[in-house]
Amino acid sequence: MSSSARRIAHLDMDAFYASVELLRYPDLRGQAVVIGGGRNAVPEDLPDGTRRYARLRDYAGRGVVTTSTYEARALGVFSAMGMMKAAKLAPDAILLPTDFDAYRRYSGLFKAAVRSFTEQIEDRGIDEIYIDLTDIDGEARDVAARIKAAVNAATGLTCSICVAPNKLLAKIGSELDKPDGLTILTPADIPTRIxxxxxxxxxxxxxxxxxxxxxxxxxxxxxxxxxxxxxxxxxxxxxxxxxxxxxxNGRDERQVVVSSEPKSMSRETTFERDLHPRGDRPVLSEQFTRLCMRVAEDLRRKGYVGRTVGIKLRFDDFHTVTRDLTLTAHTADGATIRHGATECLKRIPLERRIRLLGVRVSALIPAADQGDDPAPVQEELRFDAEPDSPVFR
Missing domain, CATH: 1.10.150.20 (5' to 3' exonuclease, C-terminal subdomain)
Incomplete structure (x- = not known):
């Protein structure tokens, strides 16, 4: 089937983590809110029935922003930004802790709502999916509007959706009219909108x-x-x-991949600036651990364990290197994944600044089939804490 005959949608939840938190704290609507704090950021219920919220200016540490409301983004605060930098941009922003259990629950709700229309869904993470609408009857705008309404009814949240001839245009289009956007793109729209x-x-x-x-x-x-x-x-x-x-030119022939048995799960991040393996070690450590934990969460949420851990590095000259390590047992344990990823890292000469870091777990099997694999070994989470380690040359 030609791409022009296809109808591919990309659905992206609006400021997902922050929007889930606003369901819990509706008094914060319209305010600059940043998600990513720890226990110290848990709101305090006061005797008079009000709440005391932590402020970003009081944060101290090396954490990164998980996400932010659109009001905080207007002040320059975006996901993956260092908290200390964010505090300089928006010191009065409200700081809330992350609650991945809640985010996973709402992720399941919105995806179940979409599956009431079709099973032709490609899961791209906790807050976004591709949907092949080619075989669904009705005008694209009407179908997309019904999907948006179903998601809102199931979650109380808004999403932005674009229907286009391919995944490339659908992905770009879902950002064009955020938040709560509904966008239709055709090849004729490429010169004017893309x-x-x-x-x-x-x-x-x-x-x-x-x-x-x-x-x-x-x-x-x-x-x-x-x-x-x-x-x-x-x-x-x-x-x-x-x-x-x-x-x-808006050309993309990739199919919506509907698979009940994934071959691997991965997470990666491109840094705002290229990071030096030694000089920026604290930031790299934070991001490296976060990626490993996110992959582990994905595995557990989807009910899989994996045996091969891999990493991906892209340097400032665009050279990309990957390394893999096969473990002695299948796992979905973040510390074990972190340990295996660190062993992979030691096999790469780190002589240039790093622009992208990724972690992957493959050789997956359903967790229910794990059998008598030995329990994972808990490892200390660190990113080469020894200054003279040969990992950093």
């Missing part, structure tokens, strides 16, 4: 790639679509240049 966007709005073009494009005079998707392929190849290599040319 080409004016900054190149970094395309999923897969990160901050560093956007900088390299800007250095050769390409800042928008439209300029990328008009760029000479030889110029792109000279700066990005043949494969990445070919991909850039395709996505700039």
């Amino acid at each position: 080409w004016p966007l900054a190149a970094r709005k395309v999923n897969g073009i990160g901050p560093k790639a956007a900088e390299k494009l800007a250095a050769i005079g390409i800042e928008t998707v439209g300029q990328l679509a008009e760029a000479d392929i030889a110029l792109l190849q000279a700066h990005f290599g043949r494969n990445y240049a070919s991909w850039l040319a395709e996505v700039a």
Whole structure:
């Protein structure tokens, strides 16, 4: 089937973690709220029936922002930003702790609501999915509106959804009219709605790639679509240049992958700035541990255990390296995954700044089939605490 005949939706929950918290604390609606605090950020119920909330200015530590409300984002506070930096931008913002149990519960509710329409769903994480609507009767806008209404009825939350000919355009489109957006994109909309966007709005073009494009005079998707392929190849290599040319013109033939037996689960993050393996060790440690814990949470939530742990590093020169390690037993334990990922890390010379870090667990089996695998070994969570470790050269 040609991409023009397909109807692919991308559904993204609006400020998901923060929105779940606002259901619990409705008095915070309309305020700048940051999620990512620890126990000290738990609201205090006062005798007069009011609550005392922690403020971002009082935070001390090396944590990162999990998410923020749109009011906090307007002040420059975004997910994965260091808390101390966020505190300088929005010192009066309310700080709340994360509650992943609640987020997983609401994630299950919104996905169940969508499955009442179709099982053709690709799960992309706790707060977003792709949906193949090709075989669902009705106008795209009507179907999308009904899905949004079902999600709201099930959760009390809003989502933004875009229906487009492919996953690429659907992903971009779901951001265009947030929050509570409903967007329809066709190939005819590419020049007016996609080409004016900054190149970094395309999923897969990160901050560093956007900088390299800007250095050769390409800042928008439209300029990328008009760029000479030889110029792109000279700066990005043949494969990445070919991909850039395709996505700039809105072409993407990937299918919505509906699989009940995933082969792997992974989490990765691209840093706001390239991090030095030694100089930025505390930030790397925080992010590395967080990724391992998130993968472990994904495994447990979906009922799987894995035996092969892998890491992915992309350096400031765009060189990407992966390493894998097979464990002695299947696991969904975050500390065990962290230990295996650290062993993988030790096999990579860290001589350049790091722009992307990822953790993956593969060789999955259902947790119910784990049998008599030995219990996971609890390991201390650290990111090479020894200053003279050969991991950092």
